Amino acid sequence: EAQVTQNPRYLITVTGKKLTVTCSQNMNHEYMSWYRQDPGLGLRQIYYSMNVEVTDKGDVPEGYKVSRKEKRNFPLILESPSPNQTSLYFCASSPRQGATGELFFGEGSRLTVL
């Protein structure tokens, strides 16, 4: 089954404790991206990757890191989480292939930072 898988789905952590949210897709998509969803703000793009080893900042990259060492994986790293990073996070992938494609989203990861 074609899918984007995120882990963990739910996480409660404390300020400053490094964490990684993994994202993996099995559709051989070139493009992957991360979003956070907050009430009243919709979805905002954190980082995106056009292909392996190619990443760039979205609209809200502060406090986050990403890497794209393999085509299928695009982990989101919070080196020192803070309470304002409490949010619902979505990973997405898309078959770019030279034309803008629809985004295939993971199920979301709800993160709480105390």
Add this chain to the structure above:
Amino acid sequence: AQKVTQAQTEISVVEKEDVTLDCVYETRDTTYYLFWYKQPPSGELVFLIRRNSFDEQNEISGRYSWNFQKSTSSFNFTITASQVVDSAVYFCALEASGTYKYIFGTGTRLKVLA
């Protein structure tokens, strides 16, 4: 700068009523793509439609229809004969071709009452 505005925060209708969700966008690019996504109460994000800036034809898919008007920078979504299962948050999104950046609106929560 690119922007997507969904001015309707929440709409409530009674089942079988028609409802239109508004989406107004801003971009200086001549080539861009517009999308609608649905987020039901279960939380996942579901792709509904993609439209490129050169195709102003309206589209109908069952009870769903979309009206794209470049003259008013709008991409409105109409649900005909709404059903309770249509209750969800609906997001409009914009991507200027080649930018790899998706800009989402803040979403419209639609409640369809039985």
